[in-house]
Ligand SMILES: Nc1nc2c(ncn2[C@@H]2O[C@H](COP(=O)(O)OP(=O)(O)OP(=O)(O)O)[C@@H](O)[C@H]2O)c(=O)[nH]1
């Protein structure tokens with residue numbers, strides 16, 4: 001093995017990467033939210049899962065395998081030269097727990113998007129993050145023709161812990177999606193016993 | 204060795220996304236590393252050496268600035284697992300450096316949160 005000499009002088013410090021997940025049921029607006037706050041169109045990557053088939057294919061001697069491709073989309077927000085925030089939409093099909101594990105490993109927290117017309121669709125996400133102990137907030141994506149529910153109604157319907165923030169949002173709007181992410185970060189800070197330093201007034 | 208018609212059927216059954224990664228990684232499907240999707244990669248050289256595989260050369264060119272593993276995969280149009288395999292070889296040769304993210308549990312302090320919140324507000 002030939003070791004090459006680096007032609008970069010010294011070791012350039014690399015940025016810290018933080019990751020937040022955007023989860024929720026099928027078509028609830030995950031990709032829309034990632035795109036609304038990211039600095040460019042959401043990127044897409046995939047993980048190929050190989051599942052061992054039952055038995056051995058006798059003619060070839062190769063174990064039969066089936067593969068599934070799971071797509072995930074994500075976006076980037078460059079906070080500074082040394083801090084980058086990545087937002088990952090979780091795969092809509094929640095049977096791919098392998099990919100959820102991969103995405104939530106090292107994540108700071110998660111946004112669970114909910115649609116009041118299909119509230120139960122976000123149960124698997126909530127269960128997952130509760131089990132994993134990953135802090136999350138619930139953001140109710142306000143689709144145009146959905147009946148408006150009070151946040152307390154949503155909280156009760158989802159059987160959430162009292163300290164889990166529930167908020168309304170429009171995933172298409174950058175301002176609204178930003179507020180959700182800030183709400184999540186504040187929630188995570190609180191869970192760690194951190195408090196915000198006072199912000200200058202007039203933002 | 205495998206009979207040609209067995210190979211043929213393998214490709215027929217798993218056509219599409221599966222065939223390409225296998226071809227790119229020279230049949231090695233499993234990476235030694237399991238880097239985080241947001242592990243940051245940076246090339247240690249400004250140009251790839253002549254003897255790396257074409258996809259590895261592309262990876263080196265992409266990583267002239269720090270990029271997350273997932274970003275590299277997206278730009279190369281390859282699955283994450285395939286890029287991890289490509290990275291094995293590049294890391295062994297010191298051609299790419301990798302910085303794994305902090306575990307959320309031991310993120311340094313308030314300052315990261317403050318910076319994130321202020322960064323979002325400024326968007
Ligand atoms: N009216 C309205 N439409 C929205 C909103 N958010 C998303 N949509 C629309 O809902 C549809 C689905 O949004 P996506 O962002 O693709 O949802 P997703 O959760 O990524 O979907 P999957 O990845 O397929 O599970 C798109 O047509 C969006 O334009 C919203 O806040 N209001």
Ligand SMILES: [Mg+2]
Nearest residue numbers: 030031073089
């Ligand atoms: Mg989507």
